Amino acid sequence: EDQVTQSPEALRLQEGESSSLNCSYTVSGLRGLFWYRQDPGKGPEFLFTLYSAGEEKEKERLKATLTKKESFLHITAPKPEDSATYLCAVLGPDDKIIFGKGTRLHILP
Amino acid sequence: NAGVTQTPKFQVLKTGQSMTLQCAQDMNHNSMYWYRQDPGMGLRLIYYSASEGTTDKGEVPNGYNVSRLNKREFSLRLESAAPSQTSVYFCASSPRETREQYFGPGTRLTVT
Numbered sequence: 007e008d009q010v011t012q013s014p015e016a017l018r019l020q021e022g023e024s025s026s027l028n029c030s031y032t033v034s035g036l037r038g039l040f041w042y043r044q045d046p047g048k049g050p051e052f053l054f055t056l057y058s059a060g061e062e063k064e065k066e067r068l069k070a071t072l073t074k075k076e077s078f079l080h081i082t083a084p085k086p087e088d089s090a091t092y093l094c095a096v097l098g099p100d101d102k103i104i105f106g107k108g109t110r111l112h113i114l115p
Numbered sequence: 116n117a118g119v120t121q122t123p124k125f126q127v128l129k130t131g132q133s134m135t136l137q138c139a140q141d142m143n144h145n146s147m148y149w150y151r152q153d154p155g156m157g158l159r160l161i162y163y164s165a166s167e168g169t170t171d172k173g174e175v176p177n178g179y180n181v182s183r184l185n186k187r188e189f190s191l192r193l194e195s196a197a198p199s200q201t202s203v204y205f206c207a208s209s210p211r212e213t214r215e216q217y218f219g220p221g222t223r224l225t226v227t
Contacts, residue, residue, distance in 0.1 A: 038213075052216065103160070105158040105159075107157035
């Protein structure tokens with residue numbers, strides 16, 4: 007069964023303390039991997055799409071990378087406004103999109 | 116551009132009542148989706164529409180029906196609401212080619 011697992015479930019960091027969030031997947035024939043940010047009480051907001059192993063995308067303090075089995079969302083020198091839940095989703099060959107359960111990130115000032 | 120809009124924002128139903136959740140997008144996307152989000156369960160796909168005139172079941176379709184009214188609008192109907200359908204419902208749309216999804220603000224539904 008295709009699965010998407012995100013870790014850790016929750017992460018607390020001090021402002022400026024860099025870290026990484028993980029998204030591992032078991033989908034064969036990956037057609038795309040997506041990262042979203044979700045603030046409390048709002049819908050997810052699209053951040054990045056990665057299509058092939060070795061690909062990287064950057065946006066402000068965020069950088070997403072992809073290998074054949076997992077993706078990392080690296081957060082460099084985070085600020086309190088980066089606090090949110092980060093969701094990963096994968097698109098498989100059957101045209102189905104599977105979401106992970108997310109990582110709740112809290113940046114302390 | 117408004118993006119993806121959903122109505123209503125909040126709704127309380129009694130068990131057995133029916134209602135329709137409305138969704139519209141102004142980005143000319145071909146594909147549209149309905150998800151529910153529950154604590155500890157993540158986003159689960161209820162139904163999706165790859166293009167106007169087509170709909171397909173997702174992971175949790177039981178108790179729901181959908182209508183792709185036109186390219187812009189995709190509605191979700193609960194014929195006989197049950198407490199297990201208490202959740203936050205999100206509509207999303209995406210371009211068929213790239214498939215990144217754009218979400219609406221959500222509808223918070225409580226069934227008593």
